[in-house]
Amino acid sequence: MIRVNHYGPDATRGVVHACLAALGAAMGEAGLTVDLEAARRAVTQAWR
Amino acid sequence: MTHPFLDLAPLSAQHFAAIEARAAGMLATEQDVVIMQGEALLPLEGCIRGAARPGTTALNVITGPYGQTFGNWLRDCGATVVDLAVPFHTAVTAEQVRQAFAEHPGIDFVSLVHAEAATGNTNPVAEIGEVVREHGALFMLDAVASVGAEPLLPDAWGVDLCVIGAQKAMGGPAGVSAVSVSERAWQHIAANPQAPRRSYLSLLDWKERWIDGGRKALLHAPAQLEMLALEACVERIETEGLDALMARHATAAAATRALALALGAGLEPYVYEARDAAPVATTLRAPSGTDASELVAKALAADPVLSAWSPGAGRWPRR
Numbered sequence: 186m187i188r189v190n191h192y193g194p195d196a197t198r199g200v201v202h203a204c205l206a207a208l209g210a211a212m213g214e215a216g217l218t219v220d221l222e223a224a225r226r227a228v229t230q231a232w233r
Numbered sequence: 234m235t236h237p238f239l240d241l242a243p244l245s246a247q248h249f250a251a252i253e254a255r256a257a258g259m260l261a262t263e264q265d266v267v268i269m270q271g272e273a274l275l276p277l278e279g280c281i282r283g284a285a286r287p288g289t290t291a292l293n294v295i296t297g298p299y300g301q302t303f304g305n306w307l308r309d310c311g312a313t314v315v316d317l318a319v320p321f322h323t324a325v326t327a328e329q330v331r332q333a334f335a336e337h338p339g340i341d342f343v344s345l346v347h348a349e350a351a352t353g354n355t356n357p358v359a360e361i362g363e364v365v366r367e368h369g370a371l372f373m374l375d376a377v378a379s380v381g382a383e384p385l386l387p388d389a390w391g392v393d394l395c396v397i398g399a400q401k402a403m404g405g406p407a408g409v410s411a412v413s414v415s416e417r418a419w420q421h422i423a424a425n426p427q428a429p430r431r432s433y434l435s436l437l438d439w440k441e442r443w444i445d446g447g448r449k450a451l452l453h454a455p456a457q458l459e460m461l462a463l464e465a466c467v468e469r470i471e472t473e474g475l476d477a478l479m480a481r482h483a484t485a486a487a488a489t490r491a492l493a494l495a496l497g498a499g500l501e502p503y504v505y506e507a508r509d510a511a512p513v514a515t516t517l518r519a520p521s522g523t524d525a526s527e528l529v530a531k532a533l534a535a536d537p538v539l540s541a542w543s544p545g546a547g548r549w550p551r552r
Binding site for chain 1: 350351353378381382401402403404405478481482484485486487488489491492494495496497498499500503512513514515516517518519520523525527528529531532533534
C-alpha cells in the first residue's frame with residue numbers, strides 16, 4: 186500500500202503534482218506503463 | 234548563543250487559557266475544552282481510563298489500528314468490550330452500530346476514530362452519534378486526523394469526549410492535544426472510583442483544579458514551546474479560515490484519487506468509495522506484481538509526502 190500524506194501545509198495542488206511526478210517516475214522505472222498526461226489533467230480538473 | 238526555541242519566558246496561566254480558548258474554536262463546542270500536555274494518546278487514554286471500569290460494556294469500533302489500542306485500554310480497565318471491526322478500506326455504518334446495540338443492550342460506552350490517517354478512511358460520525366444518543370451511551374471520538382480536514386461538530390453529533398491533536402490538518406505541534414468534555418461525561422468520570430486522580434492521565438485534575446478554579450493556576454509547568462506553536466498554528470488557521478482549510482483538504486484528496494486512477498497500470502485507491510475516503514490522507518493499492526515499498530522508496534527521494542505500509546506484515550504507520 187502507498188499512503189499520500191496531503192495534510193496541513195501539504196494539502197496543496199503543488200504537493201499533489203509533485204506526488205504525481207514522483208510516483209509516475211517510480212512506476213515507469215519499474216517497467217509499468219503510466220499515463221502522466223492524463224493524471225496531470227485529472228489533478229488539474231479536481232482543483233477547479 | 235541565543236536560539237528562538239530557548240530561554241523562553243514562562244507561559245502564564247492567562248496566556249495558557251487564551252490559547253486554550255482559541256484552540257477550542259476548532260471544535261465549535263459549548264463544552265469544556267482542556268489542553269493536555271502530551272500527544273493525543275494522553276487524553277485518549279485519560280478518557281478511557283476515566284470512563285471505563287468493571288461493569289462498563291464498551292462498543293469499540295475498529296476501522297484502523299487505533300481501535301485496537303482503545304480495546305486494550307478498555308479491557309485493562311475491566312470493561313466488557315464488544316469489538317465491531319470492519320475492513321479497513323471501508324467505513325462503519327450507523328446500521329452496524331445499531332445492530333451492535335441490539336445484540337448487546339448493555340453497551341454504555343462507545344469509542345470511535347473519526348478519520349484514520351493510517352488507512353485513509355473516515356466514518357459517518359453524525360449518523361453514528363444519533364444511534365449512540367438513542368441508547369444513552371457515552372460517546373468518545375478520536376478526531377486527531379479529522380480536525381481541520383473535514384467537518385467536526387461534537388455538540389451537534391452528541392460526542393461526549395472529543396480528542397484532537399494539531400499535528401495533522403492543523404499543521405501544528407504533536408506535543409500538545411485537546412479534549413472537549415460534556416457535562417454528563419464529567420459526571421460519569423467523577424462517579425468512577427477507578428478514574429485517574431492526581432495523575433498525569435487525569436481529566437478530573439484539570440476539571441477540579443484548572444476549570445473549576447477559574448483557570449487561574451496551572452497544574453504544572455506547561456510545555457511552553459508546544460503551546461506557543463499551537464497558538465501560532467491556530468492563528469494561521471484563523472487567518473486562512475476553517476472552511477478554506479477543509480476545502481483544501483477535500484480537494485487534495487479528490488485530486489489524489491483522480492491522479493491514481495488516471496495514472497493507470499492498476500494503481501487505485503485503497504478505499505474504494507469516495508464517501509469513505511478521509512480528506513487527510515489517501516491510501517493507494519500498488520499495481521499487482523509490484524512492491525509498494527520499492528515503488529515508494531524510489532519516489533520518496535523526490536516526494537517526502539509518500540509512505541508505504543504492509544498490512545500483511547502487521548506494520549501500520551502511526552499518525
